[in-house]
Amino acid sequence: MQIDGETKIVVIVGDPVAQAKSPELFNALFERYGVNAALVPLQVPPAKLGAVLDGLRGIVNLAGVVVIVPHKIAAAAYAADLSDAARQTGSVNCLRREMDGTWFGAMFDGIGFVKGLDACELIVRDKSVLLVGTGGAGAGVAHALVDAGVASLDLFDSNTESLQRLERALRSRGGTTLIRRSMPAAQAAHDFIVNATPCGMRANDPLPIDLTGAHPDAVVADLIMKPAQTRLLEDARARGLATHLGRYLLESSVETMAAFLRLVP
Structure with a gap:
């Protein structure tokens, strides 16, 4: 994997996050497709989730956020819009950063x-x-x-x-x-x-x-x-x-x- 100035970044937020399998699976997928993107883990305590998501909105080359335990319900509140499944469940496991810096939340679990x-x-x-x-x-x-x-x-x-x-x-x-x-x-x-x-x-x-x-x-x-x-x-x-x-x-x-x-x- 090559990281350069054009790399699209995805982060996964959880607490704990060491158990997450997303980094290896997503990064293998990016490599298979030849996509210049990388996923990295961030351990974020519940009390800091809002501050972290608000800060990440300002990162232009951030594609989005994968959300794991215990943040799936709390993270939904930060989305400007939700997919049908996310609205139905009141939770998200993925946030996409839109062009205006807002989050679009979806649930794929x-x-x-x-x-x-x-x-x-x-x-x-x-x-x-x-x-x-x-x-x-x-x-x-x-x-x-x-x-x-x-x-x-x-x-x-x-x-x-x-x-x-x-x-x-x-x-x-x-x-x-x-x-x-x-x-x-x-x-x-x-x-x-x-x-x-x-x-x-x-x-x-x-x-x-x-x-x-x-x-x-x-x-x-x-x-x-x-x-x-x-x-x-x-x-x-x-x-x-x-x-x-x-x-x-x-x-x-x-x-x-x-x-x-x-x-x-």
Whole structure:
């Protein structure tokens, strides 16, 4: 990769940010397309997010910002306009810098997750899903699962306000998907069990979901990308359950995000 005065910059903001896989995937994509662009990580504490985003708006050769935990909901407030998915979920995972220095926010987590399942020949239509974690990524995944036609979606979050917000948003859509509150415990009826919390990033984190009651044919998915094999996925494998890695979400959305940033065709 060559950095020069014409390089377009993308940054990824999170706290922590060391676990992010975006730099290697985006930079490999830029190299493959022969695009003079680079993505670099910035660790930004929540209290500094506004100041950082306001400052980045003034950088003319900045294409945009990839947004990860815990900023996806907070960052949406800094966007002058939002995509349908971002407006629907109230969160963003990508901000594009427009010519006038304003941010346009979009959310690709949900569609990336469903595309990642499709790529692995895992079909969610008419299936029952347990989703634990209703923050920015969880909300994106929840809406995408409803779009994909799941029969039922059981939700849990220890943050009652976040859980209620997502429940209201999903029920206001109408449709046939059954939306229910649940506990963070797999049931025999669940075809897919999804962790959308950050619990599992650290080695001493507790298991976010109890898999004791899981059906033998259930698929356990974790949105965490580092470590690739979280404690939840290790527990699932030990029980003989199929697993779905977090990296599939990003791998299935990185090109779409780069196109949104106007860096690839």
